[in-house]
Amino acid sequence: MRMKWIGGLLLFVLMSVVATAQEAPRPQKVDDLVRLLQDPEVRAWLEKAPGPALTTVQQADSGLATWEAATRSRIDGVVQAMPRIPAEVMAAAARTREDALSHGRLPVFVAFLGLMAVGLFAERLFARSRRRMEGLQERLLAIGISAVAMAAVYFAFDWPALPRIVLLVSLLALSAYRAISALLDTAVLTISARRRTKIFAGAAIVGIAAASLGRPLSVDPSVTAAISFCFSIVLLALAVEGVVSSSERPLRMRIALCLAFVIIWALWCVGLRGLFWLGVYAMTLPSALRFAGQTAADTIRSEPDSTKRVLLVRGSRAVVVAIAVAWVAIVWRVDPNSLVHSDPAVASVAYGLLKSVVVLLLADLAWHLAKSWIDRRLSVQAEAGNDPSQAARRGRLRTLLPIFRNVLAVMVAAIAGLIVLAELGVEIGPLIAGAGIFGVALGFGSQTLVKDVISGVFYMLDDAFRVGEYIQAKSYKGTVEGFSLRSVRLRHHRGPVFTVPFGELGAVENMSRDWVIDKFRVNVSYDTDIEKARKLAKKIGAELQADSELGPMFIQPLKMKGVEEFGDYGIVLSFAMTTVPGMQTYIRRKAYAKIREAFQANGIEFATPSVQVGGDDRDGAAAAAAAIRTQQAKVVAAEG
Template identity: 60%
Template sequence: MIRLAVFLLAFLVVTSVAAQTAPPPPQQKIDQLIGLLQDPEIQTWLESRKKEQQSALAVAEPSGFAAWEVRVRSRINGILTAIPRIPSEMSEGAARARQDAVSHGYAPIFLIFAGLVAVGAAAEWLFRRARSPSIGPVARLLPVAVFTVVVAVIFFAVEWPPLARLVLLAYLVAFIVYRVAAVLIGLVESNRPSLTIRARLFVGIALFAAATATLGAPLGVDRAVAEAISYCFSALLLALAIETVWSALARPIVIKAGLTAFLGLLWVLWCVDLKGLFWIGIYALVLPDLLRATGRAAATLTSAPSESPKSILLVRGSRAIVIALAVGWLALVWHFNPDSLANQNATMAAVLNGLLKGVIVLLIADLLWQLAKGWIDRTITTSADATGLAPAEVAKRARFRTLLPIFRNALAVMVAVMAGLIILSQLGVEIGPLIAGAGIFGVAIGFGSQTLVKDVISGVFYMLDDAFRVGEYIQAKNYKGTVEGFSLRSVRLRHHRGPVFTVPFGELGAVENMSRDWVIDKFRISVAYNTDINKARKITKAIGAELKEDAEVGPLFIEPLKMKGVEEFGDYGIVLSFAMTTVPGMQTYIRRKAYAMIREAFQNNGIEFAQPMVQVGGDDKNGAAAAATTLRTAQQAKAAGAEG
C-alpha cells in the first residue's frame, strides 16, 4: 500500500510538471486516479503525512518567546559583524548623495545645507532687529518660526535632485526640531545652566542619529550597518546620560546609582528590541518634569485665575496634549513593530490597545471634571459675597453654597464610574452583565445598610425642602450650631462655643432654623412701681429711632425697637416688655446695644429700675436695711450659681 501511495504521488508530480507540454491524460487514467484518492486507506495516509509536515514546520520555525529570542540573537550578531563596515558604508552613501547633487548641476549637499541655514539665520536676525525684545515661550519661539518659514519656502521652491532632497529634508527637520527643543529646555532648566547644556547636547545627538538612521535605506546603506550606527549612537547617548546624572544632578549617591541602573536597563530594552517597554521607561523618567514645565509655560500665557475655564483649558489641555502625543507615539511603536511580543499574542495586543485608549478616556474625563469643578468652585466663591444684595438674591446664593458641594461630589462619582466603565469596555470586558450585577449588589447593600440609605434619602429631602443652608444657625434635637458643610449622609454643625457636630441626616428630625428671613427678639426690663409708663414708652421710641439711624446697626433692623407695654406686676416692680425685628443672627448684638442705651436714658430721665427689697416692721431701721442687704446678697449669689 505504501509503495502504491508513493507511486501515486510521484505520478502526480510528474504529470503536474509535464502538463504544460504533454497532452492531457486519457479519461480512463483520470478515473483511476480519482478512485485511488477516494480510497479510505489512501486518505488516512495523506492526513498523517500532512500532520507530520506541520509538526516538522513547527519545530523548524519557533514562535512566540523562542522566535523573539532567535530574532534578537541573530540581530545582535549581525550588528556586531556590521560595525567594522560602518566607515566604508557611510563614505559610499555620502559619495552617492554628493554625486546625485553634482550630476544635476548643484553644489555638494553640505554646502546647500549651510546656505539654507545661513539664509534662515539672516531672516531671523532681521526679525529680531525689527521686533522689540520680550520674554515668554511664544516670544522665544517666534524667531525659530521665522527661520522655519524662510527655509521651508526656499526648500519647496527649488526642484532638488531626488537623493539630495531627502538628505536635506531629514537634516533640516532635525535642525529645526533641535532649535525648538533648545528653547523649551532653556525655559524649563533656566536656573541650571550645566544641565541645560547637557540636555541640549543630548537632544542634538539624538536628532542627528535619527536623521542618519532614516537616510540609511535611501543612501543604499546596508540595513545591518544602519542598525549598527543606531546602536553606536545609543551607546554614546547612554554615556552622556550617565555622565549628566553624576556631574550635573545634586542628588544623593543612592539616587544617582539607581538612575544609572535604570538608564542601563532602558538601553538593554532598546538593544533587545523591546521598544514598547523602553518608551514606557522613558515616559516614567521624563514625563513628570515635562508635564510640570508644560503647565508652567501654559500658565504664563494667560493672566486669568487658575479656576477660570481659559486657564484650565490652557494648563490641563496642554498637559493632556503632551500625554496624548506620548500615547500616540507608543501606539505607533507597537503598530510598526509586528515582530514584538505584544503583537504576537492577540490577548496581550487587545489589552495594550485597551489601556492606551483608556488613557485617552481618562484625559478627557479629567478635563471635563476640572472644567465642571472650576465652575462650581467659582460659583461657591462668588455666592459667599452677599454685600448689598437683595434678600432674594442672598437666599439664592446661600442655596447655591448648600447644594453645589453635594452636586460636586455626586458629579465626581459619576465621572469616575463612567470613565471606569468605558475603560473596561475598551479592555474587552462585557459591561452589561457588570452593570446588572452592580444593580443587584446595590440592592443587597441597600437592604444590609438601611441606616446609610436612610441618611442619604433624608438628606435629599432636606435639600429639596430647603430646610437649611450653609451659614445658617439651626437646632435639631440636642444639636445646634452653624451649618458649615454637607456630605452625602451628614451635616457638619459648628456650635457657638466651638465644638463641631457631624450629624447624620437621619438623626436630625425636626429642624429649627434660627437664621431664615427674620428674627423677632423680645426682652423684659423691671422698673419701679412709680414709673411713668408713657414716659418710658416715648424714651424707648426715641432709642429705637436712634438705633434705626445708626450707620452700623441700622441696616440690620427690619422693625425698630418698641415697648409693647406692661407685661406683669413683679414682686419688686413693673415688668415692661420690649420687641424688635432684625436680620437673623444679629439680634443678640443689637439687644446689647439697646440695653446700654435704655439704662443710660432711663437714669437720665429719673426712671428707676426695680430692686429687690424687704421691709421689716418696727422702728429698727438699721435692722431692716441689714435684712434687705442680706436678702439681696443671697439672691445675687443664687443668680451667680445659676449662671455658672
Template identity: 60%
Template sequence: MKWLLSFTAAFFFALSALAQAPPAAPQQKIDELVRLLQDPEVKAWLDSRNQESGTATLASPAGHSSLANWEAGARARVHAILAAIPAIPPEVTAAATRARSEAASRGYAPVFLIFGGLLAFGLAAEAVYRRFAARREALFGRLIPVGIFAGAMGIVFFAVEWPPLARVTLLAYLSAFILFRLAAALLSVATMGLPLRRRLLILFGVICFAVATTAVSEPLGVSPDVSKAISYCFSVVGLLLAIEAVWSVWEGSRARKAAITAFLVALWLIWCLNMRGLFWIGIYALVLPGILNAVGRVALSFTSDPGSLRGILIARGARAVVIALAVGWLALVWQLNPDTLGQRDPTLAALYYGGLKSVLILVVADLLWQVARGWIDRTLRISTSTTSLAPADAARRARFRTLLPIFRNALAVAVAVMAGLIVLAQLGVQIGPLIAGAGIFGVAIGFGSQTLVKDVINGVFYMLDDAFRVGEYIQAKDYKGTVESFSLRSVRLRHHRGPVFTVPFSELGAVENMSRDWVIDKFRITVGFDTDIDKARKLTKKVGAELIEDPELGQHFIEPLKMKGVEQFADYGIVLSFAMTTVPGMQTYIRRKAYAKIREVFLANGIAFAQPTVQVGGDDKGGGVAAAAQAIRAQQTDAATSAK
C-alpha cells in the same frame, strides 16, 4: 533630570524610527524576484517548504512557536548588526566618495564645502538682523534669528539645482543643524543649571547628527545592515552621555543614580530587542510626569484665573492632549512592529489596546470631573458673600452652599464608578454579571446597614424640605449650633461655645431653625410705680429711630424697636415689654445696644428703674427715722464732751 530623560527618549525615538524604515528595493531586483516566483521549480520548492512548516507548527504549541520565532529573529538581528559594525568605515567612505564624485562630475565643489558656504550665508544674514534689530531676551526674540538663519539658507538651497546625492545630503544635515539651533534657543530660556544645559545640548547635537546620518545612508548606497549598525552605535553614544549626565549633574544619592543608570541600560536593551511598546512605556514612566507639570505651568501662563472654567480647560486640556499624543504614539509603535512578541499573542494585544483606551477614558473622566468641581468650588466661593444682596438672593446662595457639597461628593462617586466600569469593559471584563452581582450585594448590604440607609434617606428629605442651610443656627433635640457642613449621612453643628456636634440625619427629628428669614426679639424692663407710661413709650420710640439711623445697625432692622406696653405689676415696679424685628443672628447684638440707649434716655428724663426695698417698723413709719436721728445726736454730744 526630566530634561535629560526627555532628550534621551527623543534620541531613541529618532533612531528607532529610522532604523525600522525599510529600504526601497531597486526595480531591477523586484523584476528578478517576480520572475523567480513564476518559475515552476521555485514554486514546487516553496510548496514543499510550506508543508514542512505547517507540520512543524502543528507539532509544537503556538505560544512556544511564537517565542522561538521571536528569539530567532532577535538573535539574527543582533548577529547581523554585530557583523555589519566592521563594515561601517568602508561603507561610509564609499558613500562619501560617491557623493563627492557626483558633485565633481557636474562641476560643483565637495558637499562639505557647499554645506559650509550655506551655513556661512545663513549666519551672515542672521548677523545683519542682529545688528539692526532690538535685542530681546524672551523666547520669541531668540527664535527669530534662527528663523532668519533658516530662511536665508533655504532660499539659496532651493534656488540652485544641486546634484541628487548632494541635494539629499545637504537637506538632511542642514535640517539637523536648524533643529540643533532651535534646541539651543529653547534650552537658553529653560530653568536649569548651566552644566546640565550644556550636556543636553551635546546630547541633542548627537541626536541631530545621528538622524541626518541614518537618513542619508540609503540614498548614498549604504547597506541596510550597516545603516542599522550606525544607528545602534549612535544609541550607545547617547546612552553613555545620559549616564554621564546622571552621575555628574544630578544631585541625587548614589543609590538613586545607580537605579536610574540601571533603568536606562534596561531601556536601551529593550530598544535593541525591538520591544518598542515596552520601551516607550518605560520612557513615559520616567518623563511623562515632569512633562505634564511643565505643560500645565506653560498653559496656566495664558490665563489670569487658574480656577476659572477657561483656566481649567486650558491646563487640563493641554495635559490631556499630551497624554492622548503619548497614547497615540504607543498605538502607532505597536502597529508598526508586527513581528514583536506581544503582537503574536491575541490576549496580550487585546490587553494592550484595552489599556490604551482605558487611559483615554480616565483622561476624559478626569477632565469632566475637574470642570464640574471647578464650577462647584467657584459657585461656593461666590455664595459666601451675602451681605449686600436681597433676601431672596441671599437665601438662594445659602441653599447653594448647602446642596453643592453633597452634589460634588455624589458626582465624584458617579464619575469614578462609571469610569471604572468602562475601563473594565475595555479590558475585556464582562460587566453585565458584575453589575448584577453588585445589585444583589447592595441589597444584602442594605439589610445589614438599615441605619445608614435611614440616615441617607432622611438627609435627602431634609434637603428637599430646605429645613436648614449652611450658616444657619438650628436646634434639634439636645443639639444646637451653626450648620457648618454636610455629608451623605450627617450634619456638623458648631455650638456657640465652640464644641462641634456630628449628628446623623436620623437623630435630628424636628428641627428648630433660628436663622430663617427674620427674628422677633422681645425683652422686659422694670421701672418704678410712679413712671409715666406715655412718656416711656415716646422715649422708646425715639430710641428705636436712633437705632435705625445708626449706619452699623440700621441695615439689620426689619421693624424698629417698640414698647408694647405694661406686661405686669411686679413686687418692686411696673414691667414694660419691648419688641423688635431683625435679620437672623443680629438680634442679640442689637438688644445690647438697645439696653444701653434705653438706660441713658430713661435716666436723663427722670424715669427710675425699680429696685428691691425693705421696710422696717410697724405702723409708725417715721419712728425709726426719729430714733436713729436721736441716737446720732447723742453720739455727737458724747464726742464733744470727751474732747473738752
C-alpha cells in the same frame, strides 16, 4: 529633580532613535506569510498535513529560537557593517552632490546655509518689531517664523530627489533642536546640566536624521543599523556622564540610574522591545509629565485654579501620555513578532489597557476642570459683597456646590471605571445588574444610612438650611459649617461641633433666614409715666436706626408695645424690633444701654425687689429678742 529631567529627556530622544534605527522592515510577503501561519484555520490544516509542513509550523512557533537567531544575525550584521560606515557615508554624500550638480543646483551644504540665512533674517526682522524677546512664547514664535521662512524658500524651488530629502530632514532637525533649546532654557537647571542636555539633544537629533536618511540615500540597511548603534552608544555615554557628574543625588541612586540606562540600552540591542518600552516609560513619563506641567504653568500667568491654567497644565500632561500610548500602539501594530499578535486574548487586553489610559486621561481632565470651576465659584461667592439680595443666592451655592462636587467625583470615577472594565473585555451588564441587586440588599440592611441620605436630599430640595445659617433641631443647635452625603456639621456658639445625621434632625428651626423679630421686657416702678416711656423708646429706636453701623441691620425700628403685665415689684413693659438674622443680640445690647441712660435721665425708675417691715411694735420685738437671748444663756450655763 534636575538630573531626573535630563534622564527623562534622554530616554524620550533615545526612544525616537530606537524607532528609526530598527532593522530594515520585512517585505510585505513575509508579513502576509506570518499572518497566515497564525490563522487558526491554516494551523489546523497544516497540523493534518504531512510531516514537512508540520515541521515548518513548529519552526515558526519556536519564538525563542527565532528571537535568538534574529538577534544574533542583527548583532553580527552591525559588527560587520561598522568598518563600512565611512565608505557608505561618503558614497551617499557623493551621490547627493552629483544629483544636485547634474540638475544645475547648488551643493546641499551651500543650499542649507542659504536657507538657514533666510530663516535667521526673518527671525531678526520679527525681533526688531517686538520690544522684548525674553519669554518662552516669544522665542518659540520667532523659531516658528524662521521655520516658515525657510519652508517658503524650500518649496519655492524644484529640488532634485536626493537633495530634496536631505534638505528637508536637515531643516526639520534644525527647527527641532532650536525648539528643544528654547524649552531647556526655561527649565530649572544648572548651567552645566543645561549644556549637557543640549549636547545630548543635538547628538540625538543628528542620529535620528542620519537613520532616517539611510533608505532614501540607498545606504545599506546594515550600515544604517550600525550608525544608529554608534549613536546609541554616544547617547548612553552622555547620559551616564550626566548622572555621574551630578552631586545632588546619593551615590547609590546614581549607580542605580546608570545601571537602568545600561539595561534599557541592552534590551534594545537584543531586540526585547516589550521590556525596552516598559523601561523607557518607567524612566521617562514621571519626569516628562513634571516638565510639561511646569513649562505650561510658567507659560500662562493666571490664577492657580483658573480654567485656562488647569486646561493647559493638565492638557499638556495628557498630551504627553497620549503620545506615549499612541507610540506603543504603533510599535505593536508594525511589529509582526510582537506578543500582541501571537494571541488574540493578549492583543485584546493590551489594546484595552491603552484605551483605558486614554479614558482615564479624559476623566482626569474633566474632573479637574469641573473642580476648578466649582472652587472658583465658591471663592467668588466668599469674596462677594454684603448685598442682602444676593445673600440668599450665595448661601445656597455655598451649600449645594460642595455636595455637587462630591457627587460629581463619584460619578466620574464610577463611569471611568465601568468604561475601563468594558475596554478590558469585562461584561459590565451583569456587573450593573449585580450592583442593582446588591444595592437593594444593602438598602434593606442599611436602612438608617439610606434614611439619612434620602433625608439629606429632601432637606436640600426644601432649602431648609444653608452653610453659615444658625439652626436648631431637637437638642442640637449651631451654625451650619458643611455637609456630607449623610450628615450635617453644626458649630455651637460655645465651640463644640455636632455631626448630626440627616435622619436625626427632624423639624429644623432656622434662626438665620430672611428676618428676625426680637422681643424683650423691662420692669419699671408702678409710678412710671407709661406715655413718657413710650416716647423715649420711640426716640431711642430712631437713634439706633440713624446710626451708620446699626441702621442697615434694622428692618423695623425699636418700639414699645405697651404694658405686658403687672409684676410683683413693678410694671413689665414689652419692646420689639425686626432685624436681619444673626444681629439681634448685638442690637439688643445697644438698646439696653440706651434705655437705661434715657430712663435715668428722665426720672423713670426700674423696679427692684423690696421688703417693708411694720414699725408700731418695735419695743415688743426688742423685749422678745432679749428674752430669747436670756433663755439661751441659761441653757448654756446649765450645760456647762
